[in-house]
Amino acid sequence: MTAEVLKYTLEQVEALELAPGTEHQKLEGWIPEFASDEDIRQALEKAFDYRGDVTLTLKSGEKIEAFIFNRRTGATLADSYVQYFTPKAPEKRKISYAEIARLEFTGKDRAAGKHWEDWVKAYNEKKASGEKYALHPESLE
């Protein structure tokens, strides 16, 4: 939890009727500007939350397609790193923030575009037509 997050009081928490949902941020296609260390930290924090692959370009010029699943932040960029899986390699890998020159949110955001309202509309239509209704998981290929 970051310090700037607005905290609830206990009274507010106990009185909650409906829990506020999360407004999904559209990150797919975004290429953040790396003007400062703070920019890099914030962008990699968003990459950690992102449910799609990103492309990391290292200062060496190497490009890595990665799903970032963890980050550890230290006092400096050199002390901070992300952990990721690539589509081809079975093992977990890690890379220091200091080695990353560019970040692109290139992969499809798997948490985006699945709206409750769309499901409700499809449910209504299928029920009205007498057809069987179902949402299917996306293909893995």
Added chain:
Amino acid sequence: MAVPISQMWTVATYVLKKRLSGNHRYPLVLMLEPLFRCNLACAGCGKVQYPPHILKKQLTPEECFAAVEECGAPMVSIPGGEPLLHPQIVEIVNGLIARKKYIYLCTNALELKRRLPEFTPSKYLTFSVHLDGDREHHDFSVCREGGYDLAVEGIKEAVKRGFRVTTNATFFDGTDPNNVRGFFDDVMAMGVEGIVLSPGYSYENAPDQNRFLGRARVRRLFRAILSNRKPTWKFNMSPLFLEFLMGDRKYECTPWGSPAYNIFGWQRPCYLLQDGYAESFKELLETTRWEEYGVASGNPKCANCMVSCGYEPTAVIDGFGSLKGIWGMIRGTFSMYKDEHALRLLSEPAPHGPATLIQIEKPAQVFEETNA
């Protein structure tokens, strides 16, 4: 009493040993997620939204056994994803039975009937079948028509073959308490050992962001559902946790009570929140900033949570931690929780009948809160 004596004894002695050794931060249930792949696409689930190469990954049996041994919890819950899609799930289950762990294999049961011959009944193995309500409600909840019938076929076959079976329901805003009580009658008639239930957690990545219950509404809903119980109903849960849901007890979250392990590592801080991963269970315990989580922390991500994986460990530790707690569990196990006010709540119009189930923008009927 839904939980067998041998299992209660194992958990009670485990808790006692931990207390006597001065250990205040210990796990009760390992949430072992061997894969994230699923054969459903439920609107309330935020667990399975990953790129295909992540969904194709899975823990090996050896990785599962190492995690179980490292963690040391007496119970192992195997959620996912859908565990029956794991090609080595039978080997994983058998390995955990050999280690005398009480296993709850959480399944949507679409594949259960077909896969049952591969498993052997054991007091250590329970199939915990995801069933969110009657046919219409369950199918709507899991976004698949026919899901209920397949699950019920699996339940009945598992019961017939002598397996321990529980049902596992998650409730969101719009739940009709009368409908749930009728559903309890139905599942107990199927011969299950007991019912497991929980309010839904507000996953950030779930498609449905509009129906997560806040704590005040959770208490009213569960008071209406769980008061004036029928003698046939059995719950495979701590009675003190159910009292917490009804608003009779105040508990804090015990996030280390149900640690989660998956292909990414040991999840911080809990099964529901993903705030990073640790390489080992020891690292998870020692380096997670636990004070940043739970209702008392004010963390908005914990604000509405009353989910079993965080609060049932608190209830279990409370229950086995003192004579007062043990008495509370005995009383809770046999009490019908007579409550006139809760009865009146049941006679109020349903928040959404099945015909209006889909009108999600219409505000749900607010019950009068009785005891919070």
